[in-house]
Amino acid sequence: MRRVLILGGTAEARALAAELVERGVQVTSSLAGRVSNPRLPVGEVREGGFGGPQGLAAWLEQERPDALVDATHPFAARMTASAVEAARLAEIPLLVLCRPGWPEMPGEVRVPSLEAAAAELAAGDRVFLTTGRRSLPVFSGLSGVCFLARSVDPPAPPIPPNVHIILGRGPYTLEGELALIDEYRLTVLVTKDSGGELTKAKLAAARERGLKVITVARPPLPEGVTHVETVEAALRGIGVA
Numbered sequence: 001m002r003r004v005l006i007l008g009g010t011a012e013a014r015a016l017a018a019e020l021v022e023r024g025v026q027v028t029s030s031l032a033g034r035v036s037n038p039r040l041p042v043g044e045v046r047e048g049g050f051g052g053p054q055g056l057a058a059w060l061e062q063e064r065p066d067a068l069v070d071a072t073h074p075f076a077a078r079m080t081a082s083a084v085e086a087a088r089l090a091e092i093p094l095l096v097l098c099r100p101g102w103p104e105m106p107g108e109v110r111v112p113s114l115e116a117a118a119a120e121l122a123a124g125d126r127v128f129l130t131t132g133r134r135s136l137p138v139f140s141g142l143s144g145v146c147f148l149a150r151s152v153d154p155p156a157p158p159i160p161p162n163v164h165i166i167l168g169r170g171p172y173t174l175e176g177e178l179a180l181i182d183e184y185r186l187t188v189l190v191t192k193d194s195g196g197e198l199t200k201a202k203l204a205a206a207r208e209r210g211l212k213v214i215t216v217a218r219p220p221l222p223e224g225v226t227h228v229e230t231v232e233a234a235l236r237g238i239g240v241a
Contacts, residue, residue, distance in 0.1 A: 002026060003065040004238065007083055009038050011198060012097055013071035015231045017041035023240050028065070032072075032079070053085035060090035067238045071097040075192055077219040084222045096227045097234045101193040101218060102203060108213045110193075114138040117190050117214045121145050127188045128181065129163075130202060131216065136163065139190075148184045170198030177205035192216045 003026040006013050017027045018041065027043035030050070050056035060068065070083040080096060087094035104110060111117045114135050121127060123144025129135075133155035139147060140160040147163045149155070159165060164184070180186070189206040191199075193215050206213050221227055228234050235241040 003028070003063075004067050004069060005030065005060070005063070005065045006041070006069045006071055007079060008070065008072035008076070009041075010071055010073060010099075011196065012099055012231055012234075013069075014039060014041040016069065016071060016097060016234055017043050019231060019235055020240065025240060028063075032076075050082075050086075053082040053089065056082055056086035057089035060086055060092045065092065068092050068094045069097055069234060069238065070094065071234075074098050074101070074194055074218050080225075081222060084225055093238070094226065095234060095237045096221060096225050097231070098221070098227060098229065099195045100229045101195045102200065102215075104215075105203065105207060105213055108215055110215050110217050112217055114216055117216050118142060120214050121188065121190075125188045126184065126186045127190055128184075128186045128202070128206075128211070130189070130191045130199070132192075136160075139163075148180070148186060172199055172201045174201045174204050174208075177201045178208065181205055181209045181211065186211060188212045188214065190214045190216075193218050 004020055006017055006027060006029045009031045013029060017029050020027045021042045028046055029041045029043060030046045031038055032049060050059055068083060068087050070080050072079045083094060109120055114131060115138060118139050121142055125145045127145060127147045129139060129147045129149040133151035136149060136155050140163055149163050150166050150168050152169050189202060189211045228237050
């Protein structure tokens, strides 16, 4: 194993890059460039998209890495689909590294989409919205609902008057999440099943304060893709454990 291309700016992608570099593998990590000031992995970093599956396939055919690892966010379905198609076109082995989701909580409402999550809200709800800044338009038109929306970067203006924005990047603590719930008198948590430990504290805080929890389920992975859930399994999957 000489070279690996890793897609994604997740904690798992950074951890995998570090493990591979330590083993003497040349790593190129590709970041989509959607977050300002991202945490950078070790090794070579490439920022910006490839131009769809054909552009990624062209890069793979030119550079000929030994493996492609898609370690993008669990909700980056378009990127994963592009990786599958590009790997097929370039005949490069593909492995998807996607951390496990969160176990379902008692009383939690699981929905298939952001739109379905919005449909679960009612006038008078005070919502802790943690589904990312690009999801804001789905929720902002709801009458009588107030939102505390948290994101890494500010959403594009205009910001609706019923939405208060706070900026933050995990890891978050239980104490901090409880303080937010109390300060803003929140009654509902809307989140995605992103999994991982960096943002898990909000679930424990919601349970402790008795908030209604609405969780958007993950999109399914493409059929037939090789999928692992841990960095250790990814190392084994590409043959460098």
